[in-house]
Amino acid sequence: MSNIKEERRKKEYNDLYKELCRRYDGETADQLRKYHNSVNRQDVCSRSTKPETVTAKRSRSYKNPESAFSKIFSETFLLCFIGFFFIITVGLGALYLTSPDRKYSESENRMLATAPTLTAENLISGKFMKDFEIYLADQFPIRDNAISIKTFSDRVLGKRQENNVYIGKNNFLFDSQVEYNEADTKAKTEAIDIFLSERPDLKAMIAISPNSSYIYKENLPYSLKLSDQKKDIQSVYGLFKSKNLVKLDVTTALENEKEKGTQLFYKTDHHWTTEAAYCAFENIIKQWGLDAENVSYEKLAVTTEFEGTLSGKAGVHDVKDSINIIVPKNSAGTYVVNYESQQRKTTSLFEKNKLNEKNKYEVFLGGNYDKVVISTTSHNENTLLIVKDSFANCMIPMLTPYFSKIVVVDPRYLTDNMDNIASDENYTHMLFLYNLNTFLEDTSIIEVF
């Protein structure tokens, strides 16, 4: 390395530096000066060939000399971290390759993305890359822990809302509300009206439950105003024109029940409790004037370890809920349940093994299915067609003494249409049982009716 060359280089650099200083002023010049010093320093370090002189010169050339400890520490520490980072990457890579993809996230209650297929077309359009990124995030091995970390730091900063879940007072979690939209709702009520007008003898009833964010609005985060679901439900009811449709005011019934101190909604899940369903059930039976011989109900606790979907979605795991079931006494063996699409028959409306899984609400009916047919030993002529969402699942066991046959339809999973289902049997009663969010959101009602 020739010294003349070195000198020329330095001169060139210094000239450039002066030129730059002339052009900039104030803080920018300070920046430049700092940079200038650091470059000079690096020159010294990188250009000497003997390691001894490096350390010697290095410590001398520092303007604010850092101790040797700090330098060594910061270097080795950060390099270690990068090594660790790379190991994690390789480890995660191995995990990806060896473990099968999760199709469904129980804690978030949604389907996860699966591996995109690599085709020339996907590659050129960029679809493969986009899908791959979603796939990677969804299948990330420590995804659930990551959500908890994020929620924790957000809560430290005072955030009361996470992934569209409100973190309320007294450990209440609330789902966000679906906004009422007259045009969309009208399409649904009209479809139902047409269906009912063709069956004038059918005793139909609609029961729409509010959500916990309405019933427990005092526990919402401070100053959060959500829509008045009681009014919204009245608006939905007002759109129906059928004469043979009874509209049940579930909201008032639940509000009265709440006064008695009954817990009506889970704190960690968006569903109502079995007690709330029982309250609605009593009103339905009363409204229809139904009677059954010697029926009394008993309440059984099935789990105290329930962490609902809101808990997973928000990453908040402060409390656990208890699930109770309410069933007619001595109801064992009084009905047969036929999951038609699954080609499976059972004699219970409860799936006990679901209590060992994450989403324990699926203990009722085993979750949501397109069509479930329940034949009971009850001696009466009444048959019931239920069109519902998951809120109904915990109420269905209570209804068995009153009907000889109950057909449960969930339009969200149905490929058939309601006209076909209604013509299978001569139903005496029909019940629409929904919570407001699902009723407003779900568009499959229009498709099946």
Next chain:
Amino acid sequence: MVFSSSVFLFAFLPISFILYFIPISRKKGIEIAKKNLILLIVSLIFYAWGEPTYIILMVISIFFNYVVGIDIEHLFEKSKKKHAKVIFIFAVAVNLFLLGYFKYSGFIIDNINNIFGLSIENRELPLPVGISFYTFQILSYVVDVYLGKVRAQKRIVPFAAYITMFPQLIAGPIVQYSDIEKQLTDRVISKEKFADGIVYFARGIGKKVLFANTIGAVYTAITANGIGEISAATAWIGIICYTLQIYFDFSGYSDMAVGLGKMMGFEFVRNFNFPYIAHSITDFWRRWHISLSSWFRDYVYIPLGGSRRGTKRTIINILIVWSLTGMWHGAEWNFIAWGAFYGILLIVEKYLLKDIIEKTPMFIRHVITMVVVMIGWVFFSSADIGAAFNYLAAMFCLSGNAFFDSEASYLILNNGFAIVLMCLSAVGFFAKMPKIKNEKVFTVLNRLMYVGILILCVAYLISETYNPFLYFRF
């Protein structure tokens, strides 16, 4: 591919760095040459991941300008100055045409249709990511070669590596060729610099993922349902959130670019210097997106005559430069308005208010500057000029909505602490905080903090679905 994605962090970054550090040679030149080739290849993959079709455009553009550079220099050596000038003008025109064709053709056709009532068919072309950034880098090279400020790059690999270099490819900073020429063939790659780079990268990704994304989600939520009924307080909170988002997002990208560059031995210019502590608009633009404003100064303002041709000409030059700056950010009238807004303000500051400003107390100057900057962001963030004026009306209580409502108090309760934290960070409060006296403790804590930031970022990235890329119109 964006830096703040798991594909980048857990697949692209480790693999490309391992490849980059494989070539070791006793001869520095050979080592750097090999590293440049690897950098070029991984950068092309990086670009192709997000733009699988337009990569062809970029490759053609690189070849074209590589040949042009050599040609111009060759003609100068043979003293064919006129010929060189023709080639130069042709090259600039081709580069500007490509940028204009992809970025502004839709906008121009729309306006022609509107003004003349025509209906020329308008095929909406998707904008190639980063085209504004790399076209400007190419132009800096072509112009400097023509002016003889730099030698033409004879080797295609370093030249292509300069254009495609993945750290700054899609969101800047705009690295001028003259700044990086030497580093392309001779740069220092050291442990120290690498460790330094990690700190920069961690700071950048923290700004982007922890700050910009979270506060941006608040702004998006506020404007999602229209601004018809928002109170003045909510409108202000919204624009404060946007102001913070765009700064942390953009400067975060720049920090990440600087960090990645350092890890590979490059030194990029600083792109942001605490713009929100500016005490005047002139000062603001010395601190905001420095690489863009210096590009416009060096390649538009000064060639036009700068301020040396009298007041009238200077004013015209300023207006030209700032309308172009606005247009550079997107082919919409609101961006042009945003640019012109700053152009006019700079002229007013320079000629009319100079004395008044100097007498004004510093605190008031800071406040006024920030309010003006926020008004600027309203134009920048709105879909069109009409929407911008509606938003301004809401901010200044002219829309007839309430001044304060429960939404505003909910927003404050939820995000107030985060907003204060980010504001302090944006004005450099933490950077200027007195350091802990015991240096060992300080270093340990400081580095631990950055590691913590990286871990938090990973957690956020995995669980977060909101991770916008704001520069798709640039």
